[in-house]
Amino acid sequence: MRKHTEPQPSIGPCLSEADFYNFVTGSKGERPDEDLEFHLIRCDACREQLAGLLEILDGNDEGDLEAIPPVSEEEIQETLALVQHARKAPASPRRVPSWRQWAMAAAALIVLVGLSALLVHNYFERKKSGDFYNQARAALEAAYVPVSPNGLRLEIPFSSSGSDQRAPADEAALNRAENFFYQALAVREDMMEARLGLALVYLNKARFSSARLEFQKVLSLGSPNPRALLGRGVTLCEEGLASRDPLERKTRLESALADFDAVLKIDQASREAQYNKALTLYEMGRHREALAEIDRYLSRDPGSIWSQRLRNIQLKIRATRSEFVDKEVNRAALAHDLSALERLATVAPYQIPDAIRGVLKNSLDARFHEGQSTGSASLIWSARTLEAAYGTVTGDRSYKRLLDFYGGLSPPERKKKNLLDSRMENLVDLHRKGNYETALRNTPLIAREYQTLGDYWQLVNLYHLRGNSFYYSNADFRSAAREYRKMLRCAQHAGAPDLIARALASQASIYNEDQEYDDALACLNRMQEVARKYRLDPWEAYAHQYLGQAYLMLNQGEASLKEYASALALGCRLGEEQLVVVSLENLGAVLEQLGRDRDASRFFGLALQAHDEYSAPRGGDKTPAEMVRTVNILCKLGYLSLRMKNLAAAQTHFLAALKTVPRGARELETRIRIGLAQAFIEARDFESAGRELTLTRSVAASGEFPDLAWQLHYLNGVLQQ
Known part of the structure; x- marks a missing residue:
């Protein structure tokens, strides 16, 4: 008799994601469990995929499920075996009641399903988010360069394999990357690489605040992340450089510097952080520190494109x-x-x-x-x-004319010009020493000689000298304006943009003095246009400064603030010490006019700090003019402190001014003592106030300074009351 055998099931198609899910969790699907098991016995590929899935279920993947105890493959297999045994095992002589077998199997299955369903769901979610991330990364790499808009280095979340030159971004590729990163984060909100990638998309789109928020989210996930710190530093620096608000600019750049320092504490070998630190110091006007940082970078990376860029910054600083x-x-x-x-x-x-x-x-x-x-x-x-x-x-080709002029001079003319130039230098020295009359008396003859030669370049200097002599000798603004107009005509004849800008600046100063602000603004706007076109950075900076002054006089505080902020930014890059100090001081004046006393006090303080720092290389010694500027800033700080009812600070500032005032500056000393007396009166220290006023009586009695005498009379009246 032939033995009867049951038909064997077909191997069938490979398992789908749904089949794997149903098999591991014990859920019912379209395919019977027997078919899935039979296929797994005979299909190497599906067994390998199942093994990979079970490895995920082991709970060792990046700590995503730390709260859930890990389930080993052995435990899963034991539980599956128990389920299979409960379902298929034949009866035995000492049979456990069926209800108990099924209860045991059910309990085991509940544990397995509870754990594995969550883990398998997580596995497929991770796979889905990974697919989105890979597509996003591929799209971003098509448009990615490791340079921010202002040239800072940023190589996250992957190293650059493309150009290090910044080119117009591929908007379509960036949009695709942004969309895929969003989808990856919708599946896994804490996916760090996707956050970094999305931040980079925002940086490429110049959406700096959005980029900074994404970097911040990464940093909030746990311990300091060097890549996120570097990225946040870059965005802060970019925000600072883009800001028109001088306070925001300073705050952002300082915060960027702190982030780069934080990266270097974690990883001293980070070239990106060191490079960005040097660049930020340069933009802040801290040139000595920037040069030291550049030297450190070049000692470690002497031959890259980045080192060449830093050498250019080094030369820029030195060339100031x-x-x-x-x-x-x-x-x-x-x-x-x-x-x-x-x-x-x-x-x-x-x-x-x-x-x-x-x-x-x-x-x-x-x-x-x-x-x-x-x-x-x-x-x-x-x-x-x-x-x-x-x-x-x-694009300025005007200096070919000057070369042709020198090339066309005959030997006698060369000798004559050399002699005229020497005489001109002597007159300039006299002017610097305050001997304006001699300069005015001797320049007409030299002017005629230069005109004979056709030397319009030196005529610009000569008429500038004459205009300044009228301006400073007895404030003869009408005569000064006449000389400055001649200066402008000669500059236009020479065709030299830098000389034209210089002449326009001189004319604008007269218009400001005469309160002809419309003419001053027209002059300064033209000066700014010339300076920008021909990359004459100092003249552009001074155009911003003079425009700030004009707007301040017109009570257009916000416009003035914008111009002074631009002057400050250029002054920092150029290392123009006087421009930086004057811009900071004038920003304080504008903020005071706008009623922002606390901000104004901060800027006056920064002006004082910058003024002291610039004199530090000379051992802190200051010229009389520098001492007067220091005293004036201290007095402004003193009066602001009085207005803010910070009497201790007011006294400190006025006392510091008294220690700094140049010997013999009677008017300035009297103004300081009046301020100090007022601070003592406000503090109800009437004895100290009376002592300060007593020291000023001789100045009041002299009649030289009637406005000071009036203030002293008023304060004495207050004391008597």
Whole structure:
């Protein structure tokens, strides 16, 4: 008799995601369990996939399910075996009641289903979010460069394999990446890599505040993340550089610097953080620190494109000093170092017009060549090289006229011009010493000689000297304005944008003094346009400063604030000490006018700090003019403190001013003592107030300063009451 065998099920198709889910959790699906088990016995691929799934169920994946005890594969298999045994085991002589077998199986199945359903769901959610992330990353890599809009380094969440040059972003690719990152985060909100990627998309779109928030979310997940700190620092720096609010700019840049320092504490080898720190220090005007940071970076990375960029910043900082430029030009002339001159013209184009004029002037001066090997031919070669490079960078070709002018001088004319230039230098020295009358008396003859030669470049300087002499000698603004108009005509004849900007600035100063603000604004707007077009950064900065002054006089506080903030930003980059201090002080004045006393006090304090820092390299010694500026700032701080009822601070500021006031400055000393007396009266320290007022009686009695005498009379009346 033949043995009867049951038909074997077909191996069937490979398991789908739903089949795996149903098999592990014991859920009912379209395919019977027997079919799934039979297929798994015979299909290597599905067994491997099941093994991978069970590995996920083991609970070792990135701590996502730390609260759930891990379920091992052995436990799963034991539980499955128990279920199968309960379902298929034959009866035995000592049979456990069926209800107990099924109860045991049910209990085991409940544990398995409760744990594995959650874990399997998590597995498929992770797989889905991973798919979205991979698509987002691929889209972002198509548009990604490791440079922020202002050139800071950012290589997250993946290293750059493309260009390090910033190009217009592929908007479509960025939009695709943003969409996929959103979908990945919708599935897994705590997916750190997706957050970093989304932040990078926002950075590429110049949506800095949105990028910063994403980096912050990563940092809030746990311990400090160097990539997120670096990214947040970059966004803070970009926000600061984009801000028109001087307080926000300063705060953002300081916060960016703190983030880069935090990264370096975690990872001292982070080149990105060190590079960004150097750049931020440069933008803040802390040039000595920036140079030190650049040196440290170059010692570790001397040959990359990033090191070359930092060398350019290094040269920019050094080229803010005209003495460095003169020395470098002479060195390059001697060595015929073409690349050095071209690089100088590229990074500091605003210095080149003066350099060209200086080199050509020295080519005529026999004294310049004594003891030097730099000959006239080498100097003329360097002037031509600078002119060509400068013209390429800025589009200004006017200095070819100056080269042609020098080239067309005959030997007697060269000798004559050299003599005139020497006489002109002597008059400038007299002017600096306050001898304005001698300068005015001797310039007409020199002017006629320059006109005979056709030297419009030196005529600009001569009429500027005459205008300043009228301006400072007896405030003869009408005569000064006449000389400045001549100056502008000569500058236009020469065609030199830097000389035109200089003449416009001089004219605008007269319009401001005469309160002809419409004319002043027209002049300054034209000056700003010329400066921007030809990359004349100092003149653009001064245009912002003078515009700020004009708007302040017109009670247009917000417009004034904007202009002074722009002047401050340029002043920091240029290392223009006076421009930085004046801009900070004037920002304080504008904020005071706007009723923002606390902010005004902060800016006056920053002006004082900057003023002291700039005198520190000289051992802290200040000229009488610098001492007067210090005293004026301290007095402003004192009166602001009085208005804010901070009497202790007011007394501190006025006492500091008394210690700094130059000897013999009677009017200034009296003003300080009046302020100090007022602070003592407010504090009800009448004895100290009376002592200060007593020290000022001789000045009040002299009748020299009637406004001070009135204030003293008023305060004495208050004391008597």
